[in-house]
Amino acid sequence: DVKVTQSSRYLVKRTGEKVFLECVQDMDHENMFWYRQDPGLGLRLIYFSYDVKMKEKGDIPEGYSVSREKKERFSLILESASTNQTSMYLCASSLQLTGELFFGEGSRLTVL
Amino acid sequence: AQTVTQSQPEMSVQEAETVTLxxxxxxxxxxxxxxxxxxxxxxxxxxxxxxxAYKQQNATENRFSVNFQKAAKSFSLKISDSQLGDAAMYFCAYRSIQGGKLIFGQGTELSVKP
Structure with missing residues:
Protein backbone atom coordinates (compact mmCIF):
# COMPACT_ATOMS: atom_id res chain seq x y z
CA ASP A 1 0.00 0.00 0.00
CA VAL A 2 1.06 3.55 -0.69
CA LYS A 3 2.00 5.42 2.41
CA VAL A 4 2.09 9.20 2.60
CA THR A 5 3.39 10.39 5.94
CA GLN A 6 3.09 13.90 7.27
CA SER A 7 5.55 14.67 10.04
CA SER A 8 3.22 16.43 12.45
CA ARG A 9 -0.48 15.82 13.06
CA TYR A 10 -0.92 18.90 15.24
CA LEU A 11 1.19 22.06 15.50
CA VAL A 12 0.73 25.29 17.40
CA LYS A 13 2.89 28.21 16.31
CA ARG A 14 3.07 31.92 17.01
CA THR A 15 2.56 34.69 14.48
CA GLY A 16 5.78 35.40 12.62
CA GLU A 17 7.36 32.01 13.22
CA LYS A 18 8.78 29.99 10.36
CA VAL A 19 6.91 26.71 9.96
CA PHE A 20 7.99 23.56 8.14
CA LEU A 21 5.51 20.86 7.20
CA GLU A 22 7.13 17.69 5.95
CA CYS A 23 5.65 15.01 3.73
CA VAL A 24 7.21 11.73 2.69
CA GLN A 25 5.85 9.10 0.30
CA ASP A 26 7.21 5.60 -0.08
CA MET A 27 6.01 4.61 -3.56
CA ASP A 28 8.39 6.46 -5.84
CA HIS A 29 5.64 8.77 -7.06
CA GLU A 30 6.61 11.53 -9.45
CA ASN A 31 3.97 14.02 -8.37
CA MET A 32 3.36 15.54 -4.97
CA PHE A 33 0.84 18.11 -3.84
CA TRP A 34 0.07 20.38 -0.89
CA TYR A 35 -3.56 21.28 -0.27
CA ARG A 36 -5.17 23.40 2.37
CA GLN A 37 -8.56 22.31 3.76
CA ASP A 38 -10.97 24.79 5.34
CA PRO A 39 -14.63 24.27 6.30
CA GLY A 40 -16.99 25.32 3.54
CA LEU A 41 -14.14 25.82 1.08
CA GLY A 42 -13.09 22.25 0.44
CA LEU A 43 -9.48 21.65 -0.55
CA ARG A 44 -7.46 24.30 -2.31
CA LEU A 45 -4.13 23.61 -4.00
CA ILE A 46 -1.15 25.53 -2.65
CA TYR A 47 1.72 24.05 -4.66
CA PHE A 48 2.54 20.89 -6.53
CA SER A 49 5.68 19.27 -7.87
CA TYR A 50 6.00 16.88 -10.80
CA ASP A 51 9.70 16.15 -10.36
CA VAL A 52 12.62 16.72 -8.03
CA LYS A 53 13.45 20.41 -7.73
CA MET A 54 10.41 21.31 -9.85
CA LYS A 55 7.43 23.16 -8.46
CA GLU A 56 4.28 24.80 -9.74
CA LYS A 57 2.03 27.30 -8.01
CA GLY A 58 -1.47 26.24 -7.24
CA ASP A 59 -4.46 28.44 -6.53
CA ILE A 60 -3.32 29.96 -3.23
CA PRO A 61 0.50 30.09 -3.11
CA GLU A 62 0.80 33.44 -1.36
CA GLY A 63 2.58 33.17 1.96
CA TYR A 64 3.90 29.69 1.20
CA SER A 65 6.93 28.14 -0.43
CA VAL A 66 7.93 24.54 -1.09
CA SER A 67 11.00 22.42 -1.41
CA ARG A 68 11.56 19.12 -3.17
CA GLU A 69 15.18 18.10 -2.93
CA LYS A 70 14.47 14.37 -2.99
CA LYS A 71 11.79 12.48 -4.88
CA GLU A 72 10.13 11.10 -1.78
CA ARG A 73 9.98 14.32 0.23
CA PHE A 74 7.95 17.48 -0.32
CA SER A 75 8.11 20.25 2.24
CA LEU A 76 5.73 23.16 2.73
CA ILE A 77 7.22 26.28 4.30
CA LEU A 78 5.44 29.19 5.91
CA GLU A 79 8.12 31.89 6.03
CA SER A 80 6.25 34.02 8.56
CA ALA A 81 3.13 32.35 9.90
CA SER A 82 -0.02 34.41 10.20
CA THR A 83 -3.31 33.67 11.94
CA ASN A 84 -5.12 33.30 8.60
CA GLN A 85 -2.89 30.32 7.87
CA THR A 86 -4.53 28.37 10.66
CA SER A 87 -5.87 25.37 8.78
CA MET A 88 -5.60 21.68 7.96
CA TYR A 89 -2.82 20.94 5.48
CA LEU A 90 -2.98 17.82 3.35
CA CYS A 91 -0.13 16.32 1.37
CA ALA A 92 -0.80 13.96 -1.54
CA SER A 93 1.15 12.06 -4.16
CA SER A 94 0.40 10.34 -7.45
CA LEU A 95 2.36 8.22 -9.87
CA GLN A 96 1.14 10.10 -12.91
CA LEU A 97 -0.45 13.47 -13.34
CA THR A 98 -3.68 11.70 -14.27
CA GLY A 99 -3.40 9.10 -11.58
CA GLU A 100 -5.16 8.62 -8.29
CA LEU A 101 -4.05 10.87 -5.45
CA PHE A 102 -2.94 9.25 -2.22
CA PHE A 103 -3.26 11.48 0.82
CA GLY A 104 -1.50 11.80 4.14
CA GLU A 105 -3.45 12.11 7.37
CA GLY A 106 -3.11 15.86 7.46
CA SER A 107 -1.38 18.41 9.65
CA ARG A 108 -3.58 20.71 11.67
CA LEU A 109 -1.79 23.99 12.17
CA THR A 110 -2.90 26.64 14.63
CA VAL A 111 -1.22 30.04 14.49
CA LEU A 112 -1.73 32.18 17.59
CA ALA B 1 -11.74 27.96 -15.03
CA GLN B 2 -13.29 24.78 -13.79
CA THR B 3 -15.41 24.78 -10.66
CA VAL B 4 -16.99 22.07 -8.55
CA THR B 5 -20.03 22.68 -6.34
CA GLN B 6 -21.48 20.53 -3.60
CA SER B 7 -24.66 22.20 -2.42
CA GLN B 8 -25.33 19.92 0.56
CA PRO B 9 -23.02 20.77 3.48
CA GLU B 10 -24.55 17.99 5.59
CA MET B 11 -26.57 14.86 4.92
CA SER B 12 -27.94 12.17 7.16
CA VAL B 13 -29.03 8.61 6.42
CA GLN B 14 -30.38 5.72 8.43
CA GLU B 15 -28.25 2.62 8.56
CA ALA B 16 -29.10 0.20 5.70
CA GLU B 17 -30.84 2.96 3.73
CA THR B 18 -29.71 4.64 0.52
CA VAL B 19 -28.41 8.19 0.24
CA THR B 20 -27.42 10.34 -2.71
CA LEU B 21 -24.83 13.12 -2.52
CA ALA B 53 -16.08 11.60 -18.95
CA TYR B 54 -15.76 9.73 -22.26
CA LYS B 55 -17.38 6.65 -20.73
CA GLN B 56 -21.15 6.67 -20.88
CA GLN B 57 -21.52 3.87 -18.38
CA ASN B 58 -21.79 4.97 -14.78
CA ALA B 59 -18.99 3.73 -12.52
CA THR B 60 -19.79 1.40 -9.63
CA GLU B 61 -17.74 0.10 -6.72
CA ASN B 62 -19.65 -2.32 -4.54
CA ARG B 63 -22.24 -0.25 -2.64
CA PHE B 64 -21.10 2.99 -4.27
CA SER B 65 -22.33 4.12 -7.66
CA VAL B 66 -22.50 7.38 -9.56
CA ASN B 67 -25.09 9.04 -11.74
CA PHE B 68 -23.04 10.89 -14.33
CA GLN B 69 -25.04 13.33 -16.45
CA LYS B 70 -22.51 14.93 -18.79
CA ALA B 71 -24.87 17.36 -20.48
CA ALA B 72 -26.16 18.59 -17.14
CA LYS B 73 -22.64 18.56 -15.66
CA SER B 74 -23.87 16.57 -12.72
CA PHE B 75 -22.06 13.80 -10.86
CA SER B 76 -23.94 12.41 -7.87
CA LEU B 77 -22.82 9.60 -5.57
CA LYS B 78 -25.26 6.97 -4.39
CA ILE B 79 -24.45 4.90 -1.33
CA SER B 80 -26.62 1.83 -0.94
CA ASP B 81 -27.12 -0.16 2.26
CA SER B 82 -25.42 2.57 4.28
CA GLN B 83 -23.12 1.42 7.07
CA LEU B 84 -21.85 3.21 10.17
CA GLY B 85 -18.40 3.22 8.61
CA ASP B 86 -19.68 5.34 5.73
CA ALA B 87 -19.91 8.35 8.05
CA ALA B 88 -17.36 10.81 6.70
CA MET B 89 -16.80 13.97 4.73
CA TYR B 90 -17.25 13.32 1.02
CA PHE B 91 -15.58 15.43 -1.63
CA CYS B 92 -16.37 15.58 -5.30
CA ALA B 93 -13.39 16.47 -7.50
CA TYR B 94 -12.58 17.26 -11.13
CA ARG B 95 -9.39 16.77 -13.06
CA SER B 96 -8.55 17.72 -16.62
CA ILE B 97 -7.63 14.96 -19.07
CA GLN B 98 -4.16 16.52 -19.23
CA GLY B 99 -3.72 15.84 -15.56
CA GLY B 100 -2.42 18.18 -12.93
CA LYS B 101 -4.40 19.43 -10.03
CA LEU B 102 -7.63 18.09 -8.64
CA ILE B 103 -10.32 20.73 -8.16
CA PHE B 104 -12.46 19.93 -5.15
CA GLY B 105 -15.96 20.82 -4.10
CA GLN B 106 -16.78 22.17 -0.65
CA GLY B 107 -17.56 18.76 0.80
CA THR B 108 -20.64 17.05 2.23
CA GLU B 109 -20.56 15.68 5.74
CA LEU B 110 -22.51 12.44 5.90
CA SER B 111 -23.75 11.05 9.18
CA VAL B 112 -25.19 7.55 9.51
CA LYS B 113 -27.78 6.87 12.19
CA PRO B 114 -27.98 3.41 13.74
Missing amino acids: SCTYDTSESDYYLFWYKQPPSRQMILVIRQE
Missing part, protein backbone atom coordinates in the same frame (compact mmCIF):
# COMPACT_ATOMS: atom_id res chain seq x y z
CA SER B 22 -24.99 15.82 -5.18
CA CYS B 23 -22.21 17.41 -7.17
CA THR B 24 -22.24 19.77 -10.13
CA TYR B 25 -19.30 21.12 -12.03
CA ASP B 26 -18.51 23.62 -14.70
CA THR B 27 -15.99 23.12 -17.48
CA SER B 28 -15.50 23.86 -21.16
CA GLU B 29 -13.49 20.69 -21.66
CA SER B 30 -15.01 17.62 -23.30
CA ASP B 31 -12.74 15.04 -21.69
CA TYR B 32 -11.95 14.92 -18.01
CA TYR B 33 -12.08 12.79 -14.87
CA LEU B 34 -14.45 13.02 -11.95
CA PHE B 35 -13.86 11.57 -8.51
CA TRP B 36 -15.50 11.05 -5.16
CA TYR B 37 -13.16 11.00 -2.17
CA LYS B 38 -14.05 10.01 1.38
CA GLN B 39 -12.43 11.54 4.47
CA PRO B 40 -13.36 9.67 7.67
CA PRO B 41 -13.00 11.58 10.95
CA SER B 42 -9.31 12.02 11.82
CA ARG B 43 -8.27 9.68 9.04
CA GLN B 44 -6.79 10.14 5.62
CA MET B 45 -8.73 10.81 2.47
CA ILE B 46 -9.29 7.83 0.20
CA LEU B 47 -10.66 7.44 -3.31
CA VAL B 48 -14.18 6.03 -3.45
CA ILE B 49 -14.93 6.05 -7.14
CA ARG B 50 -13.70 7.50 -10.41
CA GLN B 51 -15.46 8.29 -13.69
CA GLU B 52 -13.95 9.09 -17.06
